[in-house]
Amino acid sequence: MYREIIYNKYQLGSNFLFEGLSEDEKVLLESRKINHEYKKGQVIFRAGMTPNGIYLLNSGKVKKYTIGDDGKPHIFYICSSGEALGYHSLLSEEPYPDYAETLEDSSLSFIPKDVFLSLLDQSKQLNQKLLKSLSHEFTVFIHSTTVFAQKTVRERLALALLMLKEKYTNKDSKEKPVEISILREDLANIVGTAIETLVRLLRDFKEEQIIETKGRTIRILHPAKLVKIANFY
């Protein structure tokens, strides 16, 4: 089933990081975490900044991107609710290598560095979950580089739509076709192509009855065809 494979190859897996904490640890976490609402388009952190904590995405969506040597953004990941952000830099003791910016109004919790590190020190569970999650990311990233190194833009767009379909799936209304509301520019920066090329390919997909669009919203009608186009298994 393609959905599992997409999940395995596109999900970094930082969900449920704090699930195995003891009651005491949970109390500490709850007492020290700071909730904050972000409007669409707000930057959470920037490349070059020194991290002083990590973030949990309670609701909403966040794009993670780098800015290439020529100034163009490359969106390498979309976070959806439940995922953690910014733990890499805290652990590697390096400045953020990337930007995090909300794609829609979002709610995040900030966990200060000292809290996170002391939880990490106390909790073997958290430690193991982090090691496991970080190790799994290796699979995600080598898949991603292989896709960019070998697949055509059309194939990459098909994969990007399948990935976004999972990210935009509404757990409540599973029957309806998934609707993805995203700027063409952002989608182009996920796929790694020019906006014009992206638009033409979307038109092709529309003509092939694979998607429907309404304004900037894309509705996925036929994921199986995308799997085929992407030549994905």
Add this chain to the structure above:
Amino acid sequence: MYREIIYNKYQLGSNFLFEGLSEDEKVLLESRKINHEYKKGQVIFRAGMTPNGIYLLNSGKVKKYTIGDDGKPHIFYICSSGEALGYHSLLSEEPYPDYAETLEDSSLSFIPKDVFLSLLDQSKQLNQKLLKSLSHEFTVFIHSTTVFAQKTVRERLALALLMLKEKYTNKDSKEKPVEISILREDLANIVGTAIETLVRLLRDFKEEQIIETKGRTIRILHPAKLVKIANFY
């Protein structure tokens, strides 16, 4: 200085993983690790296999690659001496997602799973080093996807040559220009291009006096020009 940046963005950083071990732990490691010599072109592990230990590369070079949906290899990393291999899968408890194969005659040590996991359990140092190393890899991989998503083949080749220059640097004879002996096919699979395109670009670089070739050996004459071509900072 470009060499530091190359190092930071192209080195996974699993060197010296076992440096902080206690004497007892070192004794355990030494008593249980198994040394093995590999001939050039031997496969160390394959995608889909279940790991039962990790490897340390004592000398030689190893290419790590995936095989894309169309059957073509994508070389995403070159290991040089001192680096560890295969720890991701052991920690993520997933089958290997990639292949490891020697590029030249190489000497490796195998550390059985039980030894590695018990050392990990005992040694806070090892644990921290792993977390740090795995987190740093995030920087390496997002840089890599950005390069593939945004840079031309010519730019990617320039970067690949700079990366290989570091990997092939002989610490003993630092003055001489670095010589890289690599199949055109492997280099094409690092850069993500067709062999013919690669060859034509190498010819351009020769004409521009940036490199020299003799048989399949590439000698880097002018790294600064490669930095410029790659538009890299």
Add this chain to the structure above:
DNA sequence: GTCAAAAATTGATTTTTATCAATTTTATAA
């Protein structure tokens, strides 16, 4: 609801890169 700014779309063209088909060179094992 209106309207200006932003975003999306389309067409024409150029550039980049892959593919196909030889031919030449190099490496390697007997």
Add this chain to the structure above:
DNA sequence: TTATAAAATTGATAAAAATCAATTTTTGAC
């Protein structure tokens, strides 16, 4: 050393994708 298979190179062409230049549509603030 030599034969031979593998690898590298070159040329011609096709395909993929980017760029440039409008024009149309959509969005979001008022």
